[in-house]
Amino acid sequence: MAIEKTIEQDKIEVVGQYKAVQVREASVIKEDGTELTRSFRRYVLHPDADISGETAEVQAICNAVWTDDIKTAWTEFQAAQAA
Helix, strand or coil: CCEEEEEEEEEEEEECCCCEEEEEEEEEEEECCEEEEEEEEEEEECCCCCCCCCCHHHHHHHHHHCCHHHHHHHHHHHHHHHC
C-alpha cells in the first residue's frame, strides 16, 4: 500500500486589462495509483510580482504577457488607487 501526494499546476489563466496570471494547483493523493482525494489552491500574480520562485511555465507566460506597456499601466493604476 503506497500513498503518494503530488501537486500539479492544472490551470493557468491570463485575465483582465492588466494581464493578471491566475494559477490553480491541485493537490492529489493516491493510494496504489488510485486517486483518493483532490483539493485546489489558487493564487494570482500581478505585473509587479516577483516570479523567480514560480515554475518555468508560469514564468514564461508572465514574461510573454507582461509587456513594458502592461507593467507601466499596472504601476499607474496602483498609484491612482493609492492617491
